[in-house]
Amino acid sequence: MNEQQEKLRHSLSHVLMQALENLYRAVPGVGPAIEEGFYHDFDSKIKITDKDFKKIKKEMKKIITRGFPIEKETMSIEEGMKLLKDKKYSYTLELAEGLKEQGETEITFYRQGDFINMCKGPHLNSTDEINVDAFTLTKIAGAYWKNDENNTMLTRIYGVGFETKEELENYKEMIKEAEKRDHRKLGKELDLFTFSELVGSGLPLFTPKGTLIRDLIIEKIHGLQEDFGYQRVDIPHITKSDLYKTSGHWEKFGDELFKVKGQGDTEFVMKPMNCPHHTQIFASKQTSYRDLPVRYTEATKVYRDEQAGELIGLSRVRSITQDDGHVFCAPDQIEQEIKNIISIIRGFYKSLDMFKEGDYWVSLSVRDPQTPDKYLGEEKLWNEAESILEKIAKDEKLPYKRIEGEAAFYGPKLDFMFKDALGRERQLATAQLDFIMPNRFKLEYTDKDGEKKTPVMIHRAIAGSLERFMAIMIEHFAGAFPFWLSPVQIKIIPIADVHREYAKEIFGELKKRNFRIELDNSDDSFGKKVRKAKTEKIPYFLVIGDKEVEEKKVTVESRDEENLGQMTIENFVEKLEKETK
């Protein structure tokens, strides 16, 4: 959001409040500009719903076209508080009192026509600078005053605002598309996952097709990383709290930790991450410099007690499957190991056609120089680590930006940001250096010189949380997954009963070659079968009719390329093999 957009959206928020005051004598709460729009909280004796949006927009347009100058007024805090009291703006008055307590002596107001409220700005110069055709109201919701559930519940109206009508139309189009692609909707249509009232919210259950997608992602990543010596390990989902007290996560995670209670007094906890467990496998035997790097990997669930209100489909869950990996290495091995991880990330996102110039960038996440106390570990180590990561980013020709303050408290990292089909940016893969945890767990290896030394730890994720990743992929591909990721790759549709025999033969041929296929043997009409295959977004379906049986061919319909005509099964398989390479 640039400054002009911020002024526009902030002014729209005031215009909305002015309209609400005119129409309903509503009393204002806060009303900021936000990404792509604005909102305003208010208290109203009259119940307002989205059915009233038309009326409110009409009033807003009236205010806009009247062209009120928007004027800033500075007052002494006493004068300002008196004004708010006279206007019975009790919420704003409470904010002013807060400012007074903080020692403020002056406050600013913005006035447009009859409407005046305390505000820091910035604003446009006049209401008619707002394009009446480039804004709309989108949503109405409840919102606690000061976001505290012990306070009064106010009403919040959201809107969006742009400079041109075209921008608004594009935005509406994007929202419509996003709704169509919503992974909760598509997840149900494609039968990928479900939730159960009895199991609880934020705890998804994956159906066979959804599980297959999960497994394909895990196997794809493992296939890539196996070449770099990653080995699978397996850990339990609970631990004594001692493990997290040693690692330091006990304090960090606080309320988000699920506590576990058995018959005895032992304090157990569900793991919110895997690194502490993995250190215990490393620590289980003597390690020589010759054994390094040691690379563990595991796709396993961690549990975090997110607030019920914040849970959204697969995007935000309580059972989070991490595609996790930890490397224990000597300091002079860091560079090669991070380069290997970048190789894996590149290979994986290329297989999704997402590793394309302009579609991704890399955050070189370093310390905030203003707050050195936030970070643990020696200054010298940090400087070295940050330069190694920067050197690697350059060597690998990554489109990177140095982002200060984004480092973890234990070390700097490379975060990979990808754009999805609707242009939304998502942080997915990451490689993080860690100088702290190996020390806390007293990990060591015997170096060439016979000395005991502490290894460096690298945390890495390729897809991140599999649940969130699946949500993003479902929306990115609108359910039309690439061939390798499709739960069903090919569907065979016999036109009539007499074609079933040959269809079965074709099925056998393709099954032998390990493709994931379905044979539609239902009694549905041919048209319905085709419509079903299309809804399921299956990459290819093969139609089998008289001609196909006679000529020992199949008619190939492609999801992405439409009708490909008749061909022999050998030619079809050749085509697939060429593509998957």
Add this chain to the structure above:
Amino acid sequence: MNEQQEKLRHSLSHVLMQALENLYRAVPGVGPAIEEGFYHDFDSKIKITDKDFKKIKKEMKKIITRGFPIEKETMSIEEGMKLLKDKKYSYTLELAEGLKEQGETEITFYRQGDFINMCKGPHLNSTDEINVDAFTLTKIAGAYWKNDENNTMLTRIYGVGFETKEELENYKEMIKEAEKRDHRKLGKELDLFTFSELVGSGLPLFTPKGTLIRDLIIEKIHGLQEDFGYQRVDIPHITKSDLYKTSGHWEKFGDELFKVKGQGDTEFVMKPMNCPHHTQIFASKQTSYRDLPVRYTEATKVYRDEQAGELIGLSRVRSITQDDGHVFCAPDQIEQEIKNIISIIRGFYKSLDMFKEGDYWVSLSVRDPQTPDKYLGEEKLWNEAESILEKIAKDEKLPYKRIEGEAAFYGPKLDFMFKDALGRERQLATAQLDFIMPNRFKLEYTDKDGEKKTPVMIHRAIAGSLERFMAIMIEHFAGAFPFWLSPVQIKIIPIADVHREYAKEIFGELKKRNFRIELDNSDDSFGKKVRKAKTEKIPYFLVIGDKEVEEKKVTVESRDEENLGQMTIENFVEKLEKETK
């Protein structure tokens, strides 16, 4: 244990007590015959350790050779209690008081020489019927009176007793072998798993090699069951307690359940089993008779809070990976589905060479006709189900026995019992019918006639708990796993530095063919390298020296067949491919 053995062991227990009384004025607790031996609990002011076993055995032999007649005496309960009081047998007296409260009027004693104690028998006729060369004392431990930790801690001495010296020697040999094969010892030597003080007892962490074995087992089973239409699903490890209140497990599991507490009030619990979760996937969409059977499978961890004192290596853990499977089918599909499961079990145990006549039997576990109330569901359904299982056992020519009282409360089952290399019997695979849970969760499908009907559920496990299964396999194979299950299948050992180049070439050749290989590039001597390969129980190791490099061959040493001589790498691969088929 036959009756003669029971008499022998019970009498040995009395002889032991008599010796303890003679030597230490020890006061008796209980002293029964047990599998292969006996024990006696006692209270002694003098501290006794296994260093005293020699002296105690000497005293026992003296009592045996004296040839005391062992005589039964029946007394009125008052008379008996007076005798016990006079002898200051306070523990036995407490038992007699209990009998009196239960209304007993007479009790029996057994006397041998000076020693007399209350006892139901049976016993030998004379102490010299005991073979002095065929018994020994094995272990000393603490034992709470009446097994209650609020009571006095007594001392318990265990012993074994046989009719012949040869049997005792065989037993000792078996114990020695069992100790050598102990999975806790081998697990460490072969680096398969570890425990951490910080994580807690009963919560194993699997190293790369142990994880590989787990994965190979899971994949082997899945490969077999995939042909029968089993599909993987994925569920979270926690649930609201509502799920188990509906299924009925809430009460059944009681204290063994791990309770989970988040920030909110919701009562969560760690899953002690998977079936209730799987019902929720089945329930997530409409099912027609055409969709049946639905077959879900998942290798996933369940959690049960076993008592800390009962945890043993991998045999008894708190995090239990179940190789689980659930079939939802129509009643007329039960037979075929159970036959499929038997096919999978047969295929799996054949791959371990354990499905051999005499090495396994099947328990047809049916109701106990004496306690019909223990079982839920209609009489008619049960009868049918029991006959279906019996018919299948006959059709499949399984060596089965009908075992009454071993059915689950929800239905009858087939339990597969296998003998391990030391002749110990283990219950591993199972197929269980369940008429109850589908009802409790109101599962349904639409039948041909348009009516809603309740499916039958089949629970099946092939390996059972993977942890326990691994413990059994490690001990059965003494760590020398079959080729397909070996974490490392082939090791390449270059004799000297000059042979490393060719060794690397061979490594590449075998790697390409997807064998699991290791190249020993250490600076160890050739002898040490060979010893290491042998300790690791790797099926084959290839020696590379001058002659091998010159003739482009390898010298193959087999773990099971010794030296196989020189051959080309092609011939070696051919041999392996023939074997694995």
